[in-house]
Amino acid sequence: MPITDWPASERPREKLLEQGAQALSDAELLAIFLRTGVAGKTAVDLAQDLLVEFGSLRALLKADQEGFCQAKGLGLAKYAQLQAVLEMGRRHLEEGVRRGQLIQNPKDVEQYLALKMREYPFEIFGCVFLDNQHRVICFEEMFRGTINSANVHPREVLRKAMELNAAALILVHNHPSGCTEPSQADQMITQRLKQVLELIDVRILDHFIVGDRVVSMAERGMV
Structure with missing residues (x-):
């Protein structure tokens, strides 16, 4: 069943807007980043598979370009997008010091x-x-x-x-x-x-x- 057919309260994006990002699981947060799934899998399913493959959200975020891009549903565009997101996070925190x-x-x-x-x-x-x-x-x-x-x-x-x-x-x-x-x-x-x-x-x-x-x-x- 596609995510659009899920109850609104269970859709990651709507859940984030209603309850805040802290209410989401690692898979739900990753699904929002991925935006789309692959054939036969929703973005949440794909996110769960990737977390199992890499071992944790942190390990996925730390993956090098080659390892990241080889994973199903990822690629150079997603890698570049992730690096931009991580750098924005770093710069946000650095503003505090x-x-x-x-x-x-x-x-x-x-x-x-x-x-x-x-x-x-x-x-x-x-x-x-x-x-x-x-x-x-x-x-x-x-x-x-x-x-x-x-x-x-x-x-x-x-x-x-x-x-x-x-x-x-x-x-x-x-x-x-x-x-x-x-x-x-x-x-x-x-x-x-x-x-x-x-x-x-x-x-x-x-x-x-x-x-x-x-x-x-x-x-x-x-x-």
Whole structure:
């Protein structure tokens, strides 16, 4: 049965307009992107097949051009369209950390940091530097490590904060393993940085750990 014959409340596009995008499944969202199905399959059927073939929505979105275009119902036009959509999403999130942007809550930059850090195969430790009104000065990747750890040097963070005349920081690092539970080392470096930065009256507002999800150490009472 074609989607046009479905009850309006079950059609992906109408459901999105009525309930919001968050109410849709991965297959329904993908079906809206696909727009049409293939012979014998609706766009939703095709979307479900593609999610099984690639393993997840994220894996499909990360697929290279060759792998993407070889899948049934896809091709160069869809690949180009997807890359444009992903880039628009990245630029939308980046607007939240542009210089001069007011950060009223560290959560305001969580999505951007997750997108920025999640795909690295090795550990990255970075800082969002803020002025005394909590406006963004810049985001800096401070240290790069191996698959297991990054050597974080408090004096370098201190030096950068002084150079930028920062008044507050949001810390972030990724766990390539996907596990986001704060380790003892994560807690130790957070407290060490907090002690060092207090010497120049710079506050740490939060420390995000990015993996399969994002964990706020401030919400855990660890900052």
